[in-house]
Amino acid sequence: MILAVLITNPQANILVERFNGVPSEERLHWRSFLTKLGQANLKGAKLDEHFVAHHKSVYIVYTLFGDVSIYAVGKDEYDELTLSEVIRAITTSIKDVCGKPPSEGRFLDKYGRICLCLDEIFWKGVMENNDNDRVKRLVRLKPPTEL
Template identity: 45%
Template sequence: MESCGRIQSGAHVARAEGELVYHALGTGEYDELTLAETLRFIGTAFHDVLRKTPSEAVLLDNYTRVCIILSEIINEGILEITDRATLLRALKIKGFD
Protein backbone atom coordinates (compact mmCIF):
# COMPACT_ATOMS: atom_id res chain seq x y z
CA MET A 1 0.00 0.00 0.00
CA GLU A 2 1.30 3.45 -0.89
CA SER A 3 0.25 6.86 0.28
CA CYS A 4 1.29 10.13 -1.37
CA GLY A 5 1.03 13.70 -0.21
CA ARG A 6 2.47 17.19 -0.41
CA ILE A 7 4.39 18.90 2.38
CA GLN A 8 5.06 22.58 1.79
CA SER A 9 6.86 22.58 -1.59
CA GLY A 10 7.85 18.89 -1.46
CA ALA A 11 6.37 15.45 -1.89
CA HIS A 12 5.96 12.66 0.65
CA VAL A 13 5.41 8.99 -0.11
CA ALA A 14 4.88 6.20 2.41
CA ARG A 15 4.91 2.54 1.39
CA ALA A 16 3.76 -0.25 3.70
CA GLU A 17 5.38 -3.61 3.05
CA GLY A 18 4.72 -6.37 5.58
CA GLU A 19 5.42 -5.00 9.05
CA LEU A 20 7.57 -2.14 7.69
CA VAL A 21 6.65 1.32 6.44
CA TYR A 22 9.17 3.10 4.21
CA HIS A 23 9.03 6.91 3.90
CA ALA A 24 10.59 9.21 1.31
CA LEU A 25 10.57 12.99 0.96
CA GLY A 26 11.60 14.92 -2.14
CA THR A 27 11.45 18.23 -3.96
CA GLY A 28 12.00 19.33 -7.54
CA GLU A 29 12.57 16.38 -9.85
CA TYR A 30 11.85 13.96 -6.99
CA ASP A 31 8.06 14.00 -7.29
CA GLU A 32 5.58 11.46 -5.93
CA LEU A 33 6.04 9.03 -8.83
CA THR A 34 9.84 9.02 -8.56
CA LEU A 35 9.70 8.57 -4.79
CA ALA A 36 7.18 5.72 -5.06
CA GLU A 37 9.33 3.92 -7.65
CA THR A 38 12.40 4.43 -5.45
CA LEU A 39 10.67 2.94 -2.40
CA ARG A 40 9.50 -0.05 -4.46
CA PHE A 41 13.06 -0.60 -5.68
CA ILE A 42 14.48 -0.32 -2.16
CA GLY A 43 12.03 -2.95 -0.88
CA THR A 44 12.92 -5.26 -3.78
CA ALA A 45 16.65 -4.67 -3.23
CA PHE A 46 16.38 -5.58 0.45
CA HIS A 47 14.56 -8.80 -0.45
CA ASP A 48 17.05 -9.72 -3.20
CA VAL A 49 20.25 -8.97 -1.29
CA LEU A 50 19.20 -10.16 2.17
CA ARG A 51 17.44 -13.21 0.69
CA LYS A 52 14.64 -12.85 3.25
CA THR A 53 11.39 -10.98 3.47
CA PRO A 54 12.32 -7.63 5.05
CA SER A 55 11.15 -7.22 8.63
CA GLU A 56 12.35 -5.10 11.52
CA ALA A 57 14.44 -7.98 12.89
CA VAL A 58 15.98 -8.82 9.49
CA LEU A 59 16.93 -5.18 8.85
CA LEU A 60 18.46 -4.77 12.31
CA ASP A 61 20.38 -8.06 12.03
CA ASN A 62 21.77 -6.93 8.66
CA TYR A 63 22.22 -3.24 9.49
CA THR A 64 25.59 -2.91 7.71
CA ARG A 65 24.21 -4.43 4.51
CA VAL A 66 21.11 -2.23 4.70
CA CYS A 67 23.27 0.90 4.98
CA ILE A 68 25.43 -0.14 2.03
CA ILE A 69 22.37 -0.97 -0.09
CA LEU A 70 20.86 2.45 0.65
CA SER A 71 24.21 4.15 0.05
CA GLU A 72 24.45 2.56 -3.40
CA ILE A 73 20.87 3.49 -4.34
CA ILE A 74 20.88 7.02 -2.91
CA ASN A 75 24.26 8.73 -2.72
CA GLU A 76 24.41 12.08 -0.90
CA GLY A 77 20.69 12.65 -1.45
CA ILE A 78 20.86 11.91 -5.17
CA LEU A 79 19.14 8.87 -6.68
CA GLU A 80 21.88 6.89 -8.43
CA ILE A 81 20.93 3.25 -9.04
CA THR A 82 17.45 2.16 -10.07
CA ASP A 83 18.38 -1.05 -11.87
CA ARG A 84 18.57 -4.41 -10.07
CA ALA A 85 21.49 -5.76 -12.14
CA THR A 86 23.54 -2.59 -11.62
CA LEU A 87 22.91 -2.69 -7.87
CA LEU A 88 23.88 -6.36 -7.57
CA ARG A 89 27.06 -5.69 -9.61
CA ALA A 90 28.00 -2.73 -7.39
CA LEU A 91 27.40 -4.79 -4.23
CA LYS A 92 29.44 -7.68 -5.62
CA ILE A 93 32.38 -5.30 -6.10
CA LYS A 94 32.06 -4.43 -2.39
CA GLY A 95 32.20 -8.11 -1.43
CA PHE A 96 28.51 -9.02 -1.15
CA ASP A 97 27.46 -12.30 -2.74
Template identity: 55%
Template sequence: MCARHQHNGNILLDCFQGVQAEERLYWRSFLVKIGTDNLNGAHNEELFVASHKFVYVIYTTIGYEFVFVVSKDEYDELALTKVLYMIISSIKDVCKKAPIERAFLEKYGKVCLCLDEIVFQETLEHTKKIAFDN
Protein backbone atom coordinates in the same frame (compact mmCIF):
# COMPACT_ATOMS: atom_id res chain seq x y z
CA MET B 1 15.43 11.81 2.73
CA CYS B 2 14.20 8.33 3.43
CA ALA B 3 13.17 6.73 6.67
CA ARG B 4 12.13 3.32 7.79
CA HIS B 5 10.46 2.59 11.08
CA GLN B 6 8.23 0.08 12.76
CA HIS B 7 4.57 0.47 13.62
CA ASN B 8 5.64 1.20 17.21
CA GLY B 9 7.56 4.29 16.08
CA ASN B 10 11.12 3.01 16.50
CA ILE B 11 13.27 4.30 13.66
CA LEU B 12 15.54 1.60 12.28
CA LEU B 13 17.16 3.78 9.65
CA ASP B 14 16.83 7.30 8.40
CA CYS B 15 18.88 9.13 5.87
CA PHE B 16 18.58 12.89 5.60
CA GLN B 17 20.38 14.63 2.79
CA GLY B 18 20.21 18.38 2.54
CA VAL B 19 18.00 18.70 5.64
CA GLN B 20 19.19 20.94 8.44
CA ALA B 21 19.61 19.27 11.83
CA GLU B 22 16.84 21.32 13.45
CA GLU B 23 14.36 20.18 10.76
CA ARG B 24 15.09 16.48 11.19
CA LEU B 25 13.09 16.13 14.41
CA TYR B 26 10.10 17.78 12.76
CA TRP B 27 10.27 15.45 9.74
CA ARG B 28 10.75 12.35 11.88
CA SER B 29 7.65 13.13 13.92
CA PHE B 30 5.67 14.06 10.79
CA LEU B 31 6.54 10.74 9.09
CA VAL B 32 5.70 8.73 12.21
CA LYS B 33 2.34 10.49 12.40
CA ILE B 34 1.32 9.94 8.77
CA GLY B 35 2.54 6.35 8.95
CA THR B 36 0.55 5.67 12.09
CA ASP B 37 -2.53 7.43 10.73
CA ASN B 38 -2.52 5.81 7.29
CA LEU B 39 -0.50 2.61 7.22
CA ASN B 40 -2.01 0.58 10.06
CA GLY B 41 -4.09 -2.04 8.27
CA ALA B 42 -2.67 -1.19 4.84
CA HIS B 43 -1.69 -3.98 2.46
CA ASN B 44 1.97 -4.76 1.91
CA GLU B 45 3.50 -2.37 -0.62
CA GLU B 46 0.29 -0.39 -1.06
CA LEU B 47 1.50 3.09 -2.00
CA PHE B 48 0.43 6.28 -0.29
CA VAL B 49 1.24 9.82 -1.40
CA ALA B 50 1.35 13.00 0.65
CA SER B 51 2.47 16.53 -0.02
CA HIS B 52 3.53 18.89 2.73
CA LYS B 53 5.40 22.21 2.58
CA PHE B 54 6.21 21.74 -1.13
CA VAL B 55 7.64 18.31 -0.39
CA TYR B 56 6.44 14.99 -1.81
CA VAL B 57 6.20 11.93 0.45
CA ILE B 58 5.70 8.43 -0.97
CA TYR B 59 5.31 5.71 1.63
CA THR B 60 4.26 2.13 2.16
CA THR B 61 4.54 -0.79 4.50
CA ILE B 62 6.45 -4.05 4.16
CA GLY B 63 5.67 -6.47 6.91
CA TYR B 64 5.68 -4.50 10.14
CA GLU B 65 7.93 -1.79 8.76
CA PHE B 66 7.03 1.57 7.24
CA VAL B 67 9.19 2.94 4.43
CA PHE B 68 9.13 6.60 3.37
CA VAL B 69 10.82 8.43 0.52
CA VAL B 70 10.68 12.21 0.60
CA SER B 71 11.89 14.78 -1.90
CA LYS B 72 11.67 18.43 -2.66
CA ASP B 73 12.34 20.23 -5.93
CA GLU B 74 13.59 17.99 -8.71
CA TYR B 75 11.97 14.61 -7.91
CA ASP B 76 8.19 14.36 -8.14
CA GLU B 77 5.94 11.58 -6.84
CA LEU B 78 6.48 9.43 -9.95
CA ALA B 79 10.26 9.46 -9.60
CA LEU B 80 9.92 8.78 -5.87
CA THR B 81 7.69 5.78 -6.58
CA LYS B 82 10.49 4.23 -8.64
CA VAL B 83 12.96 4.93 -5.84
CA LEU B 84 10.64 3.41 -3.24
CA TYR B 85 10.21 0.23 -5.27
CA MET B 86 14.00 -0.03 -5.64
CA ILE B 87 14.47 0.38 -1.90
CA ILE B 88 11.84 -2.27 -1.13
CA SER B 89 13.27 -4.67 -3.71
CA SER B 90 16.80 -4.19 -2.39
CA ILE B 91 15.73 -4.74 1.23
CA LYS B 92 13.88 -7.92 0.30
CA ASP B 93 16.86 -9.22 -1.68
CA VAL B 94 19.36 -8.45 1.07
CA CYS B 95 17.23 -9.86 3.90
CA LYS B 96 16.36 -13.04 1.91
CA LYS B 97 13.14 -13.30 3.88
CA ALA B 98 10.37 -11.12 5.18
CA PRO B 99 12.06 -7.86 6.18
CA ILE B 100 11.29 -8.04 9.88
CA GLU B 101 13.36 -5.98 12.31
CA ARG B 102 15.78 -8.80 13.15
CA ALA B 103 16.53 -9.70 9.53
CA PHE B 104 16.89 -6.02 8.68
CA LEU B 105 19.31 -5.36 11.53
CA GLU B 106 21.37 -8.48 10.74
CA LYS B 107 21.92 -7.14 7.22
CA TYR B 108 22.07 -3.47 8.23
CA GLY B 109 25.40 -2.75 6.51
CA LYS B 110 24.27 -4.17 3.18
CA VAL B 111 20.95 -2.33 3.38
CA CYS B 112 22.81 0.95 3.99
CA LEU B 113 25.09 0.21 1.04
CA CYS B 114 22.06 -0.36 -1.18
CA LEU B 115 20.52 2.93 -0.09
CA ASP B 116 23.80 4.73 -0.76
CA GLU B 117 23.88 3.25 -4.26
CA ILE B 118 20.30 4.28 -4.99
CA VAL B 119 20.54 7.82 -3.60
CA PHE B 120 23.95 9.43 -3.28
CA GLN B 121 24.43 13.00 -2.05
CA GLU B 122 20.88 14.09 -2.89
CA THR B 123 21.09 12.65 -6.41
CA LEU B 124 19.27 9.62 -7.75
CA GLU B 125 22.11 7.37 -8.88
CA HIS B 126 20.92 3.84 -9.64
CA THR B 127 17.47 2.47 -10.23
CA LYS B 128 18.59 -1.00 -11.23
CA LYS B 129 18.66 -3.88 -8.79
CA ILE B 130 21.92 -4.35 -6.88
CA ALA B 131 22.91 -7.98 -6.42
CA PHE B 132 24.68 -9.28 -3.33
CA ASP B 133 26.00 -12.74 -2.67
CA ASN B 134 25.44 -13.72 0.95
Protein backbone atom coordinates in the same frame (compact mmCIF):
# COMPACT_ATOMS: atom_id res chain seq x y z
CA MET C 1 16.46 16.38 -4.65
CA ILE C 2 15.71 13.54 -2.25
CA LEU C 3 15.50 15.30 1.11
CA ALA C 4 15.01 12.30 3.36
CA VAL C 5 14.57 8.55 3.48
CA LEU C 6 13.44 7.00 6.76
CA ILE C 7 12.81 3.38 7.63
CA THR C 8 10.92 2.67 10.85
CA ASN C 9 9.67 -0.32 12.81
CA PRO C 10 5.98 -0.89 13.74
CA GLN C 11 6.41 1.16 16.95
CA ALA C 12 7.62 4.15 14.84
CA ASN C 13 11.22 3.85 16.04
CA ILE C 14 13.64 4.91 13.34
CA LEU C 15 15.88 2.11 12.09
CA VAL C 16 17.59 4.04 9.26
CA GLU C 17 17.45 7.70 8.32
CA ARG C 18 19.20 9.63 5.59
CA PHE C 19 18.77 13.39 5.32
CA ASN C 20 20.16 15.61 2.61
CA GLY C 21 19.85 19.38 2.57
CA VAL C 22 17.65 19.41 5.69
CA PRO C 23 18.98 21.59 8.52
CA SER C 24 19.53 19.68 11.76
CA GLU C 25 16.96 21.81 13.60
CA GLU C 26 14.24 20.67 11.15
CA ARG C 27 15.07 16.96 11.27
CA LEU C 28 13.17 16.33 14.50
CA HIS C 29 10.08 17.92 12.94
CA TRP C 30 10.36 15.65 9.88
CA ARG C 31 10.94 12.53 11.99
CA SER C 32 7.85 13.13 14.10
CA PHE C 33 5.71 14.27 11.14
CA LEU C 34 6.54 11.22 9.03
CA THR C 35 6.09 8.68 11.80
CA LYS C 36 2.72 10.21 12.78
CA LEU C 37 1.67 10.19 9.14
CA GLY C 38 2.56 6.53 8.83
CA GLN C 39 0.95 5.53 12.12
CA ALA C 40 -2.30 7.15 11.01
CA ASN C 41 -2.40 5.79 7.45
CA LEU C 42 -0.49 2.51 7.28
CA LYS C 43 -2.77 0.47 9.56
CA GLY C 44 -4.27 -2.26 7.43
CA ALA C 45 -2.20 -1.31 4.38
CA LYS C 46 -1.37 -3.95 1.83
CA LEU C 47 2.21 -5.03 1.33
CA ASP C 48 4.11 -2.56 -0.87
CA GLU C 49 1.08 -0.28 -1.41
CA HIS C 50 2.37 3.28 -1.91
CA PHE C 51 0.78 6.27 -0.21
CA VAL C 52 1.33 9.87 -1.28
CA ALA C 53 1.25 13.13 0.68
CA HIS C 54 2.23 16.73 0.07
CA HIS C 55 3.58 18.98 2.82
CA LYS C 56 5.39 22.34 2.73
CA SER C 57 6.06 22.17 -1.03
CA VAL C 58 7.63 18.70 -0.82
CA TYR C 59 6.35 15.33 -1.90
CA ILE C 60 6.14 12.33 0.40
CA VAL C 61 5.72 8.72 -0.63
CA TYR C 62 5.58 5.97 1.96
CA THR C 63 4.80 2.29 2.18
CA LEU C 64 4.62 -0.68 4.52
CA PHE C 65 7.03 -3.47 3.63
CA GLY C 66 7.02 -6.45 5.97
CA ASP C 67 7.44 -5.08 9.49
CA VAL C 68 9.10 -1.85 8.36
CA SER C 69 7.71 1.39 7.00
CA ILE C 70 9.67 3.29 4.36
CA TYR C 71 9.30 7.04 3.78
CA ALA C 72 10.83 9.11 0.99
CA VAL C 73 10.65 12.92 0.88
CA GLY C 74 11.62 14.90 -2.20
CA LYS C 75 11.22 18.21 -3.94
CA ASP C 76 11.60 19.68 -7.42
CA GLU C 77 12.13 16.87 -9.94
CA TYR C 78 11.65 14.22 -7.22
CA ASP C 79 7.86 14.16 -7.37
CA GLU C 80 5.49 11.34 -6.46
CA LEU C 81 6.39 9.14 -9.42
CA THR C 82 10.13 9.44 -8.94
CA LEU C 83 9.88 8.87 -5.18
CA SER C 84 7.73 5.84 -5.85
CA GLU C 85 10.53 4.52 -8.06
CA VAL C 86 13.04 5.20 -5.26
CA ILE C 87 10.89 3.24 -2.81
CA ARG C 88 10.49 0.41 -5.33
CA ALA C 89 14.29 0.20 -5.67
CA ILE C 90 14.68 0.21 -1.87
CA THR C 91 12.04 -2.50 -1.29
CA THR C 92 13.48 -4.68 -4.04
CA SER C 93 16.97 -4.41 -2.54
CA ILE C 94 15.72 -5.12 0.98
CA LYS C 95 13.81 -8.14 -0.30
CA ASP C 96 16.95 -9.43 -2.03
CA VAL C 97 19.09 -8.93 1.07
CA CYS C 98 16.56 -10.40 3.52
CA GLY C 99 15.11 -13.04 1.21
CA LYS C 100 11.53 -11.85 1.78
CA PRO C 101 9.70 -8.83 3.19
CA PRO C 102 11.57 -8.39 6.46
CA SER C 103 10.64 -8.70 10.07
CA GLU C 104 12.29 -6.12 12.31
CA GLY C 105 14.80 -8.69 13.59
CA ARG C 106 15.77 -9.85 10.11
CA PHE C 107 16.11 -6.21 9.00
CA LEU C 108 18.48 -5.50 11.90
CA ASP C 109 20.47 -8.68 11.19
CA LYS C 110 21.08 -7.45 7.62
CA TYR C 111 21.45 -3.78 8.60
CA GLY C 112 24.95 -3.24 7.16
CA ARG C 113 24.13 -4.71 3.79
CA ILE C 114 20.88 -2.73 3.60
CA CYS C 115 22.80 0.49 4.30
CA LEU C 116 25.19 -0.38 1.45
CA CYS C 117 22.19 -0.84 -0.85
CA LEU C 118 20.78 2.54 0.18
CA ASP C 119 24.12 4.18 -0.60
CA GLU C 120 24.10 2.65 -4.06
CA ILE C 121 20.49 3.60 -4.78
CA PHE C 122 20.81 7.27 -3.86
CA TRP C 123 23.65 9.53 -2.80
CA LYS C 124 23.61 13.18 -1.73
CA GLY C 125 19.98 13.63 -2.69
CA VAL C 126 20.22 12.12 -6.17
CA MET C 127 19.02 8.71 -7.30
CA GLU C 128 22.07 6.90 -8.63
CA ASN C 129 20.83 3.39 -9.44
CA ASN C 130 17.40 1.87 -9.70
CA ASP C 131 18.49 -1.29 -11.52
CA ASN C 132 18.37 -4.07 -8.95
CA ASP C 133 21.02 -6.23 -10.66
CA ARG C 134 23.49 -3.33 -10.73
CA VAL C 135 22.86 -2.55 -7.05
CA LYS C 136 23.50 -6.21 -6.17
CA ARG C 137 26.80 -6.16 -8.08
CA LEU C 138 27.90 -2.89 -6.47
CA VAL C 139 27.23 -3.97 -2.88
CA ARG C 140 29.49 -6.98 -3.30
CA LEU C 141 32.30 -4.43 -2.92
CA LYS C 142 34.07 -5.74 -5.99
CA PRO C 143 34.93 -3.57 -8.99
CA PRO C 144 32.30 -3.80 -11.73
CA THR C 145 33.31 -5.89 -14.73
CA GLU C 146 31.23 -3.82 -17.12
CA LEU C 147 30.35 -0.18 -17.33
